[in-house]
Amino acid sequence: MKRSIIDKLRLWKENKSRKPLVMTGLRQCGKTYTLKQFGADFFEDTAYFNFEENPSLCSIFDQDFNIERILDELGNIFRQKEIICGKTLVIFDEIQSCPKAITSLKYFCENKRELHVIAAGSLLGVALKNKDISFPVGKVDRLQMFPMSFKEFLWAEGFESLCNGTEKYADENPLSALYTSTFEKELRYYFAVGGMPEAVLSWSKNHNISEVVQIQNTILQDYESDFSKHAPITDVAKIGWIWDSIPAQLAKDNKKFIFSHVKARKRSADLEDALMWLVGAGLVYKLNLVTNPQSPISAYADNSYFKVYFADTGLLRAKAKIAPELLLESNESSLGNSGVGTFKGAFVENYCLSELIKNDIEPYFWTSGNTAELDFLFEYSGEIYPVEAKAESNTRAKSYNLFCTRYKSKKGFRISMKNIGVNMIENTKSISLPLYLLWLIKKYL
Template identity: 25%
Template sequence: MFRRKAYDRLLEWKKTSAGHTAMLIEGARRVGKSTVAVEFARNEYDSYVLVDFTRVTDEFKQTFLDMRNDLDGFFLYLSAAFGVNLVRRKSLVIFDEVQLFPPAREFIKHLVADGRFDYIETGSLISINANVKDILIPSEEESMTMGPMDFEEFLWAMGETALATMIRHSFDADTAMPDALHRKAGRLWREYMLVGGMPQAVAAYTPSRDMAAADRAKRMVLKLYREDIEKYGDLAAKRIRAVFDAIPGQLSKHEKRLVYTQVENGSRSRDFMTAFAWLREAATVNLCVLAEDPSLGLALSADESTVKCYMADTGLLSTMAFSASGSSMPDVYRQVLLGADGVNEGMLAENAVAQQLAASGHDLYFYSKASNVREERMEIDFLIVRPYPDAAMKPRISPIEVKSGKRYSTISLDKFAVKFAGRIGTEYVLYPRPATREGNRRSLPLYMSFCL
């Protein structure tokens, strides 16, 4: 199994919860929820039971329901059915794909109160939300969202743990990486933009850096996501699919916000609210919302009708945008890997940065100002809230500009710094070059974005 940050969060949950809560691992399909739960069970408990609701029989489900008022008998049945010796306070029960059997999730309240064992549930977000109408959500349930691998996890998977540590050290120390390591990290970042962080794609790629094998794995995931849209999208399925398929085209434009009329003739923003809500819940996209008046409460000035729609995984975006159905690697992949001039890496770089920010727990916002006056026009790719050293580590708005090429300008960032001087903290430019600092502005290589 690949090393995942979710594992560390489970360790913290086990330590602090001490059996008083269950943990629900939510996320998109195929991001590794079940895998990390099982690995955690194997390493951190004497024994475990994995109840996979995609595989259990109707007889098991009925017995589950019949024995809910007899916990002693219920645990004896689990032990016998799965051939596992459950040990008080030293065993874990996993309800995998719990959304397929909602009564199991409701039962968590009584299981946690009983206190004999620990409990983890896993489930895909969209089908979880579609199957809770008739059950009482247990207050004893904590939750965590798990996404695709970020760049740091990708480095771990590639056997580059020391390099990942060096990148974090350089970020924290505000120093540039040594040239050789900078070039190496840049090459791996370009690989990451194409492979992405879906575990199946990374597993296909890592043994021999087989990009075609990674593409095949990603196409299977995309097929699954499109099938989910048809299965769970109900009356909005057609519009959800239209938004999903339009993402590469919208992100390839200079202004990457979603233009509704280009998705569906004559449509307006309110026509897509259900589609956005569904995609957000399914965790297959990262929505970046316009903040009209940037302040620490970014959500207070959010315009939900003006969004940029990024794929939750950049590798899936690269396959949607560039990959054919054949077994050979697309030529554009080779150009990206080589860092060739003239290749439009902008949408991949910006999408990958969005993925890192989302993985770090940031809600995504951007700023844009349209005006006939040139001095007032500007667009900032991302706005996040970070502690500001020059204000006793109090939080400030940090604007982020993403530059995929070595030739660039920071006109919008300069204007933004003047307009909102009293609100902003450190400014960031993410680009392909080594790290530098000039006053309040840090220019960082793109591969450091996971540190923000």
């Protein structure tokens, strides 16, 4: 299946100043498949090494970090085929299973930069926080992979031409029914199926939601098995408690994550490391509060006041045990009558957050005491943009209007099921953008 990250990989390949690339991302989001496809499409040869499947590979890195010796043993001895700079893509998969291979990336950068090397791993984000691993700071490029975006889901469903058509549309013209009817239906499918490649592939082939549910439940079970296999033994139970509590916390009107709701008599000091393990594994996103939206916005973030969302909307649905038929069978153009009740807000917020992150946007949320709350805001090229997300086509939002008026934003976004449109809130240009076109948000910045 087509993945947009291939374009970033191609740019990395063509960059003459490139360093070895470290790719992180949650398990089963498609890293291995995509890297092998990248190698097949852009290189004469791909040298693939998996340290989890072949633990003996680690012995090659035990002796020293002589890159010529390492390449000779990897190529001529292990795979019996020479590794050639400029022609061979070297993939070190599940590299977190070999800490010395991680350290060796420094020497690949210093002594063999002309060779294309990519290191990847499902729990690499967690491993890199391990103080016992000597990470080559400044000697690697970084790239994170995510579950499939809604745009990639549309590609898998055979609607790439429709996606291309929207990109040619004039920025402020409403979409015609040719687009809206398809996108509204497919967005419902995406809420139920999500973006895990195995689930998307099954859905695109058979449109059998029972098969998708089985795949999602297996993925959730695999993740929970990872807790006991890879997390510190003191955190395994805590990680499970947090993981299980997220849907219930998102179902609240106030979605602030509260540690005492995870387990009775447990405080943030008891559970914070476990939460950060989930963040490092790429399984959840942490959305921090900003009360003083100034540039640089990251300097004003309150890391102690936050919300927690799943990395994939389909897995959120499966974990919350919401029947997918409630999303698939409704003919409404909003989630308002879909039967998911108050959880519709959680679906929409989780979707919007993940789409923003996949667009290389780092979002926050804003509150003004107990009187107003804005779903998202982000900074781009020195400007701060407010974003209000709605499950329906009604875009009236007091908090959004208050923010635009108080902080005199030049531009803001109301994300809903309403078609493209523009209006003014005092001096703020407010853009109505459909949920199904959120992947185009940078076009409007």
